[in-house]
Amino acid sequence: MWQLHQFTLCPFTRKVRTLLNEKDVGYQLVREHPWERRDDFLHMNPAGQTPVMVEPNKGEVLIDSLAICEYFEETVDRAAMINGSSANRAEIRRLVTWFDTFFYRDVTQPLLEERMLNRLVHRTAPNASRLREAMKSSVGHLDYIDYLLDHRKWIAGATISLADLAAASQVSVADYLGGIDWTGHAHAKAWYSAFKSRRSFRPLLTERVSGIEPPSYYENPDF
Amino acid sequence: MWQLHQFTLCPFTRKVRTLLNEKDVGYQLVREHPWERRDDFLHMNPAGQTPVMVEPNKGEVLIDSLAICEYFEETVDRAAMINGSSANRAEIRRLVTWFDTFFYRDVTQPLLEERMLNRLVHRTAPNASRLREAMKSSVGHLDYIDYLLDHRKWIAGATISLADLAAASQVSVADYLGGIDWTGHAHAKAWYSAFKSRRSFRPLLTERVSGIEPPSYYENPDF
Known part of the structure; x- marks a missing residue:
């Protein structure tokens, strides 16, 4: 299952979570406080920002909230959110x-x-x-x-x-x-x-x- | 023809121009100094930033360099620049x-x-x-x-x-x-x-x- 690294008041994570919920994509929340600048987190995302999504079984890592949204928009047909002409x-x-x-x-x-x-x-x-x-x-x-x-x-x-x-x-x-x-x-x-x-x-x-x-x-x- | 509002050292415009050139899309340059905050320009783009693209014959206005790049990536097949899996x-x-x-x-x-x-x-x-x-x-x-x-x-x-x-x-x-x-x-x-x-x-x-x-x-x- 996708793991979503985030903190409660991260506005970019809220955008991603709402999109995943609209599309019925499952995910687990993993608490991350980017201001602590943990080495493991910086190694995963040199920008040091949430959200980051990880699918451990597939070895996939998605970084940057817009790139994440575009990814699920491309791979999940349900509830298109970048739609129209x-x-x-x-x-x-x-x-x-x-x-x-x-x-x-x-x-x-x-x-x-x-x-x-x-x-x-x-x-x-x-x-x-x-x-x-x-x-x-x-x-x-x-x-x-x-x-x-x-x-x-x-x-x-x-x-x-x-x-x-x-x-x-x-x-x-x-x-x-x-x-x-x-x-x-x-x-x-x-x-x-x-x-x-x-x-x-x-x-x-x-x-x-x-x-x-x-x-x-x-x-x-x-x- | 598309008009591209820009100034010489705008890095975001350079990204858009290089993409348009790779795809062989024609455009005219229109000089815009966003720091002058011209009313007409702010009316077109409340963010007050270059680049902005206008197609007067179609009445289309494109704002934000990434949105512009995604637009031409979707509408022009040649020289795909957001490609692969x-x-x-x-x-x-x-x-x-x-x-x-x-x-x-x-x-x-x-x-x-x-x-x-x-x-x-x-x-x-x-x-x-x-x-x-x-x-x-x-x-x-x-x-x-x-x-x-x-x-x-x-x-x-x-x-x-x-x-x-x-x-x-x-x-x-x-x-x-x-x-x-x-x-x-x-x-x-x-x-x-x-x-x-x-x-x-x-x-x-x-x-x-x-x-x-x-x-x-x-x-x-x-x-």
Whole structure:
């Protein structure tokens, strides 16, 4: 069976897990804290990042969340998530990069560093001005989600796609860490509410990091 | 015809151009300086980055260099660059991300900011300690290319792939800006020398940014 090396609040792993769940691909979770920079993990992935997937019986190793998603998209027909015409597929991939790169850089990464790593590892107080900056960026990113959903049912078009999985994964980690103010973002809220009800995504919302509590509404599709 | 919005030393555009040249896809270059943040360009691509491709007759817009490469890989059969088994394709995509993300962050981006933007835009002197850091990272990245090529003829396996195009694009911009010390990197040097001779890549090496001269050996396959 595939082993998935990850930690609970890794947004890239959430994207991969949701895809695997949509496609009914089985996997075991293996806890990995990339900030510990374990030699064995760095040997497997010199980039030192989660997720990494290993199939010990086949000797296969998959690295980089987008490469992993493309792999299962190519090898499992069920629940296509990079679908439609070539132009649609380009729009899906553009938006996956948007959330993986820019939402992560502006919102999820500072929240993870200030609210998770500082608490669990460095044991220092979070940098308040960096958090304020992340909250401001979060509003801008939710505005953009609202804008996309004003024209479309899903993030990249008429059907659900990997862009929704990438967006919901980043949003859910930011939401866990108190980085999302839902006020005034009706489209984004309705979309995320529907997403929270999916069988592929619900199990992820039940997991907790010890010592860090999410907001009370975090798991609830009606919020 | 496709219009490609770009600037001369954009490493992501170099990857796309080399792919288009390998596949014999025609395009016109349109000069765009993303650091000027033109309203029209931001309207087209909210990420504010090059490359962007536009086909005015079809009304198609392609954004994000990887999404662009996947688009032409899907729509043009000639010169497949994401090829082989699913495992091979995952390894190609892992290494494209490696060069686009980590080589860029550690080497190309600081060189572009300190040696190009500071000179052309801010008119300030480069930050010497940041440049030293980039040079140190550059050695580490060339070591990794040597390591890959010790096991393989090309960066991701037995045949040329998008990983080579991504790697050579980053390396060529860093080389233009004096950020590559080839001493002691025999494998990387032999690989890049072969790459410099390709018809798809040679034209890019003849282009210059006014006011910034590359090293004398920059264009020469024997260096």
